[in-house]
Each structure stands twice: as structure tokens, then as C-alpha cells.
Amino acid sequence: MKPVIFIAAIALLATAPGRSQPLVDPNKVAPEYREAAEKRRAEQLRQRECALKADLEKVLLRDRTAFLNQCLETTAAKH
Template sequence: MNHLIRIIAISFVLMPPVFAQKLVDPAAVAPEYRDAAEHRRTEQLRQRACSLKAQQAKILLRDRAAFVLKCMDAADASK
């Protein structure tokens, strides 16, 4: 049993860190895909802004997706 605990502890230490999806850089994309990359970047920025609003409003994790979707819909309606 002690061996098993050590193996599990070592596996957690050796696991690579998991990072969130990075922002798309339109300048690093081939010219024919630049428009799509710019559109994706604007969507990512909108999602981050709504996620930040949810965090500041202290929305529970279980309700955060619904809050972000409503926030993005409200941003679309205001345009």
C-alpha cells in the first residue's frame, strides 16, 4: 500500500501542467486564414471578458457557463 501511495505521488509530480487555450495571433497564421483567426480572437476576448465579469460577480462554477452565454448574448444584442 505504501508503494502505491509513492507511485501516485510521483506521477502527480511528473505530470505536465495543463494550460488554457491561448489567444489566437492573426499575424502568426497563413494569410488565407487570417480573417478567421481575427474572428476567433475577437470571440476569445469576448469570452474572457464575460468570464472575468462572472468571476467578479462571484458566480458559482455550476452557473458560470449560463452566465457567460447570457453575457455574450447581451453583448451581441447591444451591437
């Protein structure tokens, strides 16, 4: 049993961490898609802002999704 756990631990340590999605740059897309890219970038900025709020308020991982959804809803209601 120990070799299986050891191999699993090595496999987890060897994998690269997931990267977040980079911000969309509306200037680097075709002109016909620029408006959609601007909307996507605005949404990404709102999501990052809410994630930062969650980090600053030290929201538990189990409560993070609910916090982010509520934050995004209140942000959308303001705009």
C-alpha cells in the same frame, strides 16, 4: 482501501493543470486564414471578458455556464 485513496491523491497531485487556449495572433497565420483568425480572436476576447465578469461577481461554479452564455448572448446582441 486507504492505499487506493493515497495512490489516487498522488496521481491527482502529479498531473499538470490544464492550460487555457492562447489568444490567436492574426499576424502569425497565413494570409488566406487571417480573417478567420481575427474573428476567432474577437470571440476569445469576448469569452475572457465574460469570464472576468463572472469572477468579479463571484458567480458560483454551478451557475457559471449559464452566466457565461447569457453574457455572450448580450455581448453579441450589442455588436
